[in-house]
Amino acid sequence: xxxxxxxxxxxxxxxxxxxxxxxxxxxxxxxxxxxxxxxxxxxxxxxxxxxxxxxxxxxxxxxxxxxxxxxxxxxxxxxxxxxxxxxxxxxxxxxxxxxxxxxxxxxxxxxxxxxxxxxxxxxxxxxxxxxxxxxxxxxxxxxxxxxxxxxxxxxxxxxxxxxxxxxxxxxxxxxxxxxxxxxxxxxxxxxxxxxxxxxxxxxxxxxxxxxxxxxxxxxxxxxxxxxxxxxxxxxxxxxxxxxxxxxxxxxxxxxxxxxxxxxxxxxxxxxxxxxxxxxxxxxxxxxxxxxxxxxxxxxxxxxxxxxxxxxxxxxxxxxxxxxxxxxxxxxxxxxxxxxxxxxxxxxxxxxxxxxxxxxxxxxxxxxxxxxxxxxxxxxxxxxxxx
Numbered sequence: 001x002x003x004x005x006x007x008x009x010x011x012x013x014x015x016x017x018x019x020x021x022x023x024x025x026x027x028x029x030x031x032x033x034x035x036x037x038x039x040x041x042x043x044x045x046x047x048x049x050x051x052x053x054x055x056x057x058x059x060x061x062x063x064x065x066x067x068x069x070x071x072x073x074x075x076x077x078x079x080x081x082x083x084x085x086x087x088x089x090x091x092x093x094x095x096x097x098x099x100x101x102x103x104x105x106x107x108x109x110x111x112x113x114x115x116x117x118x119x120x121x122x123x124x125x126x127x128x129x130x131x132x133x134x135x136x137x138x139x140x141x142x143x144x145x146x147x148x149x150x151x152x153x154x155x156x157x158x159x160x161x162x163x164x165x166x167x168x169x170x171x172x173x174x175x176x177x178x179x180x181x182x183x184x185x186x187x188x189x190x191x192x193x194x195x196x197x198x199x200x201x202x203x204x205x206x207x208x209x210x211x212x213x214x215x216x217x218x219x220x221x222x223x224x225x226x227x228x229x230x231x232x233x234x235x236x237x238x239x240x241x242x243x244x245x246x247x248x249x250x251x252x253x254x255x256x257x258x259x260x261x262x263x264x265x266x267x268x269x270x271x272x273x274x275x276x277x278x279x280x281x282x283x284x285x286x287x288x289x290x291x292x293x294x295x296x297x298x299x300x301x302x303x304x305x306x307x308x309x310x311x312x313x314x315x316x317x318x319x320x321x322x323x324x325x326x327x328x329x330x331x332x333x334x335x336x337x338x339x340x341x342x343x344x345x346x347x348x349x350x351x352x353x354x355x356x357x358x359x360x361x362x363x364x365x366x367x368x369x370x371x372x373x374x375x376x377x378x379x380x381x382x383x384x385x386x
Contacts, residue, residue, distance in 0.1 A: 030069065030110035031058055070111040074119075078128060081142045089141040089302065092120045092131070167266050174259045181251050263341035271303040272338040273321050278383040279308065283323035290317065294327060296385040326382035328352065328359065334384040335361060342373060346384065 005011035027036040029045060031054040036042035045051055058065050080099050081090070096116055099105055113119040120138045124131035130141040273279075274297065281293050295308035301318065308317050308324070329335060329349055337345045345368065347361040358375045 028107060029054075030107055031055065031065070066110075066112055069106060070113070073106045073108060073111045074123075074128075076106060077119075078123075078142070081129070081140065082144070085142065087142050087144050089130075089139050091136065092116060092138040092140045095140065163266070167262060170262050171259065174255055174262075177255050178252070181255070260341050267343040268340055269343070271321060272326075272379070273297055273300045273304070273306045273324075274336060274338050274344075274382075275300060276385050277336050277338060278311070278327045278329075278385050279306070279324040280327050281308070281317075281319065281323060282325050283319075285323070286317070326379055328378055328381070329383040334364070334386065335381045336384045337361075337376075337380060338382050340376075340380040342368070347373070347381075 005015060027039065027042040028034070029036075029042075029051065032045070032051055034045060036045055077095065077099050081095050084098065085095070093116060100107075108116070108119070111119075113122065117138060120129075120131050120140060123129040123140060127143065129143060132139055277297050278294055279297060281290050281295065284291050290310075293310055295310045295317070297306045298309050298316070299307040301307060304321050306319055306321065306324065308319055309315070310317070326338065331349050331352065333349050335347055335349055337343050337347065342363065345363050346365045347363045349359060350362050350372065351360040353359060353375075356375075357378050359378070359381070360372060360374045361376050361381060363369055363371045363373065
């Protein structure tokens with residue numbers, strides 16, 4: 001019996017099973033979109049009349065077909081990247097393996113790109129993806145240009161700007177309050193004068209020709225009256241200064257607390273990694289060799305990941321912040337605030353309270369130099385690499 005096997009026969013079923021899976025790429029003809037199962041079948045196909053006609057069409061306008069194949073391949077790859085991975089950063093080869101797992105995919109050897117690396121570089125040049133090369137190969141991240149996504153990003157940026165404007169207005173108000181308090185304190189320190197009043201209006205004045213006796217009799221009375229008045233004025237002045245000092249100190253404390261609460265609300269984030277800090281590895285997934293080892297954060301990746309170089313070694317690891325914790329140095333050493341009201345500031349360790357897991361840090365750089373921040377939690381600061 002010649003020709004194809006009849007439908008339903010074991011031979012027909014066997015042929016269908018063989019044709020169902022992926023076949024070798026070298027026996028695939030892109031122009032005819034025909035997959036051959038072996039070398040003999042591919043040779044017979046290349047000698048067929050239909051294949052020769054397709055080659056003549058290709059020869060007439062080769063660039064047109066190559067551009068068409070390239071566009072179809074790029075569209076399929078980008079669509080798979082967008083649908084399956086979104087805007088996440090992913091290995092380019094993993095996306096390619098998922099793409100070619102489809103039996104009807106367009107093969108890359110029919111496009112203008114000879115290798116996947118050239119195709120990935122083209123994606124970066126065209127602005128379709130964000131690409132970068134690492135030790136594990138090329139990575140791509142899809143750039144979402146959908147109008148709805150762009151509108152959502154603009155709304156998010158507008159909200160962040162409004163929050164920032166509110167924070168700046170609050171800080172400006174606090175600054176004005178501080179300047180007002182300083183002016184009032186300067187005025188309070190100026191001397192105040194009160195009208196002199198005689199205590200008794202019916203005091204009798206006597207004259208005596210004996211000057212010596214007059215002086216002796218009158219001197220103690222005047223000195224006692226003046227001393228009494230002086231003591232009264234001094235006590236009143238001290239009481240007034242004490243009350244003004246207490247009110248001024250209380251107002252400044254309230255303003256500083258308000259300012260710190262505003263900073264705490266604005267700077268408290270769920271991510272704390274920063275470049276240049278020393279961290280400790282607390283995961284055992286990498287093995288006992290790296291457990292409890294310390295390293296320096298060289299680069300922060302996507303806010304929650306970090307490239308860490310081990311101390312005294314050139315080994316570099318990429319870790320999530322959940323696998324790391326902050327390092328608390330000894331007194332006098334430099335630290336960086338990684339979270340909370342003073343996030344980003346650099347300071348020096350002054351005191352450590354091991355019972356309450358907190359410490360006191362004095363800011364050593366910037367406009368807040370010299371301010372002592374008390375009761376800072378361990379997770380809000382980390383040792384600064386030197």
